[in-house]
Amino acid sequence: MKVKIESSKIVKPSYEDGEAPAHAQRVPLSVFDKVTYGEHVALIFAFRPPNPPNSEVELGLAKALAVYREWAGRIRDGRRSVLLNDAGARFVEATVDAPMAVSMPSGPSPEVRLLHPRIDGSPVELVQVQLTRFSCGSLAVGFAGHHQIADGQATANFLAAWGLATRRQPLSPLPVCDRSTRFAPRDPPLVEFPHREVEYRAPAPNKKRDIALDDEKEEIGFGVAGHDKVKVHRMHLSKDFVAQLKARASSALPPSRRGYTTFQSVVAHLWRAITAARGLAAGVTTKVRISVNGRTRMRPPVPRDYFGNVVLWAFPRSNVGELVSRPVGHAAELIYRAVAGVDNAYFRSFVDFAAEVEAEGLIPTADSEQAVLCPDLEVDAWLGINFHGLDFGGGGPFCVVPTYYPMEGSLFLVPSTLGDGSMEAYVALFHNHLEEFKRICYRIT
Incomplete structure (x- = not known):
């Protein structure tokens, strides 16, 4: 599969009233954000035609980022907080000069990685997206999101909101964004289970x-030698x-x-x-x-x-x-x-x-x-x-x-x-x- 990168840009949040928040805010990561994997997780979505043009998908992403602001921010303080600075997400456009049915890998293969931006090397963007158009009109969307920002359920919620925004529908329900205050320790703390050597x-x-x-x-x-x-x-x-x-x-x-x-x-x-x-x-x-x-x-x-x-x-x-x-x-x-x-x-x-x-x-x-x-x-x-x-x-x-x-x-x-x-x-x-x-x-x- 030969994937041609046509463009790569940064998409920033687009606010309904046209006015972004005046000041960047640092939001501490929760105890559950900090304990999970500090890497991007990538998924591939395949769509049959017809599909909207890239410009509409890009606009939908910008609108969704205005509501899910952490995705457009940057992790700071040694991965202890996220800066809500609206720095944006990576948006890559690519093409394949062949139908999806004959060119997309039919099974697990390193070629699948060509359908999303590179996630090794700790990219600064917390969300990276690649839209790959095939000659048959099919579309592959590669989405990579940093795990410390969202788990699977939260990521699925964001993806649904991205779709709604692209279809010009209201984003509902809105996300609950209170990670910095929701999980406070008890006073006094009560550690009832062993957590060392577990989490x-x-x-x-x-x-x-x-x-x-x-x-x-x-x-x-199971040493590497001989395998x-x-x-x-x-x-x-x-x-x-x-x-x-x-x-x-x-x-x-x-x-x-x-x-x-x-x-x-x-x-x-x-x-x-x-x-x-x-x-x-x-x-x-x-x-x-x-x-x-x-x-x-x-x-x-x-x-x-x-x-x-x-x-x-x-x-x-x-x-x-x-x-x-x-x-x-x-x-x-x-x-x-x-x-x-x-x-x-x-x-x-x-x-x-x-x-x-x-x-x-x-x-x-x-x-x-x-x-x-x-x-x-x-x-x-x-x-x-x-x-x-x-x-x-x-x-x-x-x-x-x-x-x-x-x-x-x-x-x-x-x-x-x-x-x-x-x-x-x-x-x-x-x-x-x-x-x-x-x-x-x-x-x-």
Whole structure:
């Protein structure tokens, strides 16, 4: 796929009354903004024709930025605050002299990165957009937003607002922008759960840490030596396959218990399959990092339209031998219990603990520079997030996919473009592990 960049510019907020705020304001990042990944997350949206001209999409973006002002600002103070200076977002226009059907990658491929601006090297713009027009009239929109500004739900809200503004409709509902005051610690603080080595850890000397990690990798058998590069595989999970998984996972539950959810059943199955494919020793401990949205868990609840991050993580864990030898329902129960434990009390405990993080010099365990997660996994699920709400006037996207992200052990779950209740799993593994995974991934045990 040959992508030609036609232009690159900065789009600044466009205010309805024509008057921008008189003074730039520094807004402190919340405790949840600071603990998450300090990097851009990129998504690709594909639209069939007809589509509005780039100028209308650009104007819609400018109007949406006037309401979601943090996206047009800049992170300052060592990533402790965002400056609302209306510096703007990056807006790139590109073309492909071929139809989308024959030129856009059909599966996970480095070529996907050509459809959004470069996000490595810490770009200063917190939002970067690329509109790529194909000869058939189809449009690919690459959106990259800095994770410390918004989680998945907040990003989806912004994308829906961008679509409304492009269609010249009122932006409703408006975002709730109170990240600097909403999550205040209690007086006195009450830290009821361990948060060190969970959300935060003490920094270790680089040299000693690297040696320790290398020794650990060799001990459990996934050192880089002898392994091919990481590959990303797209696995289709049909509606029938998902239904069979849920039934198998829930088969041993008593009548008084509700069955396991689609998410719990699918992640349990993939956790077991990936662990088996890696060929790890039975005594090795494996865990999964699972994002937990706190909007409905915290008391009082956080509004769905809150603009920022409200995410912590659950970490179900098991030794390898027990995980792969016991039925899928065992893994589903581990996931269920771990996620259930990240409740209002846990979120409040974290808020109280995070108030002291800087004094202790702790750093987040969410490390975007980690290239290999084995024996662990990290799951990003978009199953409950409506990214299809981005509509410029010709209907929502027919396809939404993550960018190519070859971090070993990463797992993306995305609703299928078929719209029939099926889903796609993007699995990143070493090539020799991936071949075994593909051989066993549809076995339900």
